[in-house]
Amino acid sequence: MNEKCKKEAVSAITVKKISKHFGSVKPVQNVSFCVEQGEFVTLVGSSGSGKTTLLGLIAGFEKPDTGSIVLQGREIVALDEDQLALMRRKSVGFVFQDFHLIPTLSALENVAFPLYPVKIPEKERNERAQSLLDQMGLSGRADHLPAKLSGGERQRVTIARALVNKPSILFCDEPTGNLDSTTGKEILDLLVSLNVEQGVTLFMVTHDREITKLSNRSLYMQDGEVTYHE
Amino acid sequence: MINRKYLISELTKRGRRSVVNIGMVALVTTILICVTLLSGALEKAFQAPLNDIGANITVQKSGDVPEQMAGPVLPCSVAPITNQQRIEIEQLPGIQSVSQAVLFWDFSEDVFQIVVGMNATDKAGPALLRSAVLEGRMLTETDTEKALAEIVWAEQNSIGIGDNVTIGGESFIIAGLVDASQISQIGTANLYIPLQEAQLIASKAAGVKEIHSFEPQDSNILFIQADRDKTEDLAEQIREMLGEKTSVATPDSFKQLLGSMFNLTQRFSALISGMVFFLAMLLVVRNASAAIAERTKEIGTMKAVGWTGADIRTQLLAENGLYIFIGTVLGVFGGVLAAWGFSHITIAIPVPWDMAPIPHFLPGGAEQLFRKVQLQMDFSPQLLVLCCAVPVLLGLGTVWSAGRAVSRLQTSEVLRYE
Ligand SMILES: Nc1ncnc2c1ncn2[C@@H]1O[C@H](COP(=O)(O)OP(=O)(O)OP(=O)(O)O)[C@@H](O)[C@H]1O
Ligand SMILES: [Mg+2]
Numbered sequence: 131m132n133e134k135c136k137k138e139a140v141s142a143i144t145v146k147k148i149s150k151h152f153g154s155v156k157p158v159q160n161v162s163f164c165v166e167q168g169e170f171v172t173l174v175g176s177s178g179s180g181k182t183t184l185l186g187l188i189a190g191f192e193k194p195d196t197g198s199i200v201l202q203g204r205e206i207v208a209l210d211e212d213q214l215a216l217m218r219r220k221s222v223g224f225v226f227q228d229f230h231l232i233p234t235l236s237a238l239e240n241v242a243f244p245l246y247p248v249k250i251p252e253k254e255r256n257e258r259a260q261s262l263l264d265q266m267g268l269s270g271r272a273d274h275l276p277a278k279l280s281g282g283e284r285q286r287v288t289i290a291r292a293l294v295n296k297p298s299i300l301f302c303d304e305p306t307g308n309l310d311s312t313t314g315k316e317i318l319d320l321l322v323s324l325n326v327e328q329g330v331t332l333f334m335v336t337h338d339r340e341i342t343k344l345s346n347r348s349l350y351m352q353d354g355e356v357t358y359h360e
Numbered sequence: 361m362i363n364r365k366y367l368i369s370e371l372t373k374r375g376r377r378s379v380v381n382i383g384m385v386a387l388v389t390t391i392l393i394c395v396t397l398l399s400g401a402l403e404k405a406f407q408a409p410l411n412d413i414g415a416n417i418t419v420q421k422s423g424d425v426p427e428q429m430a431g432p433v434l435p436c437s438v439a440p441i442t443n444q445q446r447i448e449i450e451q452l453p454g455i456q457s458v459s460q461a462v463l464f465w466d467f468s469e470d471v472f473q474i475v476v477g478m479n480a481t482d483k484a485g486p487a488l489l490r491s492a493v494l495e496g497r498m499l500t501e502t503d504t505e506k507a508l509a510e511i512v513w514a515e516q517n518s519i520g521i522g523d524n525v526t527i528g529g530e531s532f533i534i535a536g537l538v539d540a541s542q543i544s545q546i547g548t549a550n551l552y553i554p555l556q557e558a559q560l561i562a563s564k565a566a567g568v569k570e571i572h573s574f575e576p577q578d579s580n581i582l583f584i585q586a587d588r589d590k591t592e593d594l595a596e597q598i599r600e601m602l603g604e605k606t607s608v609a610t611p612d613s614f615k616q617l618l619g620s621m622f623n624l625t626q627r628f629s630a631l632i633s634g635m636v637f638f639l640a641m642l643l644v645v646r647n648a649s650a651a652i653a654e655r656t657k658e659i660g661t662m663k664a665v666g667w668t669g670a671d672i673r674t675q676l677l678a679e680n681g682l683y684i685f686i687g688t689v690l691g692v693f694g695g696v697l698a699a700w701g702f703s704h705i706t707i708a709i710p711v712p713w714d715m716a717p718i719p720h721f722l723p724g725g726a727e728q729l730f731r732k733v734q735l736q737m738d739f740s741p742q743l744l745v746l747c748c749a750v751p752v753l754l755g756l757g758t759v760w761s762a763g764r765a766v767s768r769l770q771t772s773e774v775l776r777y778e
Binding site for chain 2: 182183185186189190191192211212214215216217218219220222224226230231232233234235239243244246247275291295303
């Protein structure tokens with residue numbers, strides 16, 4: 131099943147036979163796949179096929195009914211909520227379709243947000259956040275509240291926030307879904323460059339067949355099941 | 361670890377929510393302080409008329425008056441209390457002291473005067489006039505044929521120190537002028553003379569003999585000092601001992617005098633207390649639902665970016681703790697301000713005619729006497745406990761609701777957009 135991972139031991143994501151149901155709805159059924167370190171994998175499928183549910187399972191937002199999920203060599207199915215949170219803090223970044231920025235915090239503070247519970251000096255934290263904003267081309271927007279930013283700018287802040295903990299895996303759920311095509315293209319280029327230049331593993335849910343062409347590999351999903359595609 | 365920046369941002373950038381939360385805590389605190397202070401002050405105010413004369417119980421009996429008002433007569437509300445009865449009362453457990461007084465009206469020739477006989481050394485009753493002497497001196501234990509005159513009456517009748525007055529046919533010399541308004545109106549008179557002389561005058565007077573038997577040791581008003589917690593029980597016992605026509609006054613009976621009005625204020629304060637409780641509950645529930653509804657998305661984001669349950673709870677607690685702290689400080693401030701306002705309120709407690717009988721045909725005789733009491737604000741330890749209890753209770757409510765909010769929320773909710 132997982133012939134795509136040559137060395138499973140060093141894979142970024144290894145999913146084996148996971149299933150999830152909500153009542154009679156079965157959005158994820160017996161799914162297995164593997165993602166290598168530094169890979170860019172897209173997950174495509176029609177609306178309602180279970181992509182977001184699968185992503186939530188892998189990121190530890192939710193527990194599968196059965197099966198095993200190994201992230202960075204660690205089995206996460208048995209972890210409790212706090213252990214999962216700490217796992218995400220340590221090695222996972224997340225980019226949402228609708229940003230999920232804290233409305234009362236400035237762009238800089240939003241980027242630093244995941245580090246608030248972490249004991250690091252405020253100066254270092256702010257420097258890290260500022261340099262990420264610079265990298266996202268938002269040097270001049272550090273003090274702006276999310277409401278004062280455009281959609282593309284908000285998504286850049288979200289990406290900067292996802293990177294502030296130096297994750298090895300970046301999960302994205304339709305990161306360009308709420309953006310116009312030009313802005314979407316810019317955001318996508320940014321993510322691809324993170325993958326290519328910094329070796330961040332990129333796992334992206336998308337509707338957009340164009341995006342799949344940029345990725346190393348695509349997983350197709352249909353009625354809760356994953357079919358492989360190169 | 362609490363993030364100061366996030367805390368301040370939530371407080372300042374969600375102005376409306378902060379104002380509502382802080383305002384509600386402040387309101388609850390202020391109202392609780394007001395209700396407590398007011399009910400304490402009223403309770404105290406009703407003790408004032410009796411406190412003025414150093415007693416917590418007064419005893420009188422009622423009887424008839426002669427047809428012909430001539431010479432010394434006993435007003436209908438001060439029939440004799442025998443010496444034997446006084447001794448029996450004195451022996452009741454809880455009684456500390458019993459002071460006797462004799463009050464009579466003296467109609468002689470074309471003069472009318474109210475006269476009270478008292479023991480100058482008593483702890484309660486008119487003897488407390490010793491602190492109200494304006495001119496001359498107080499009567500002493502050994503004084504005979506000496507009298508104190510009430511200053512307003514003395515001025516009206518052009519009577520001064522050293523002047524002679526005739527009371528029940530006997531001659532007295534004015535030794536001092538007193539301001540009786542400084543003690544309560546209970547048992548006030550125009551002239552005050554030694555008890556034994558008053559007892560003698562009353563026992564010999566035809567107008568008294570016609571109706572009562574009055575022995576030279578008897579009296580007609582008792583001023584009693586008793587253990588405070590036994591006051592009402594003792595009043596009941598005395599009523600039983602002396603029979604139907606006895607009227608026993610205690611702070612409670614002043615409350616009953618105000619009757620419906622005081623009952624109204626009591627019901628009112630019960631209503632307010634109920635409302636405060638309701639408000640407090642509302643606040644807790646509001647905080648709980650606010651934490652869940654307003655912050656659901658944010659709590660989900662926190663979880664998604666790696667905040668643990670404890671991290672989130674700490675944050676929510678710190679925010680609400682800040683609201684509660686600021687609200688309590690403002691509420692206490694408001695309470696102190698209100699207390700200052702209340703302390704300027706004067707209430708008038710009616711003193712029944714029976715306790716200060718004046719013939720109705722005299723000018724002012726039919727008017728109700730009042731003891732004006734300025735409300736007194738006592739910042740008691742209980743109040744401090746109360747002030748602390750509000751924030752502590754609210755804090756506990758918040759802990760509970762924050763915990764619930766965090767554990768209820770599925771992290772996966774962040775993936776579901778509206
Ligand atoms: N918490 C839930 N409770 C009940 N049903 C759910 C829940 N989450 C997802 N579903 C159902 O599971 C199915 C798959 O949903 P999911 O969001 O994973 O699809 P998707 O592929 O991401 O679709 P889209 O492309 O529209 O985002 C849907 O039918 C959805 O209604
Ligand atoms: Mg989806």
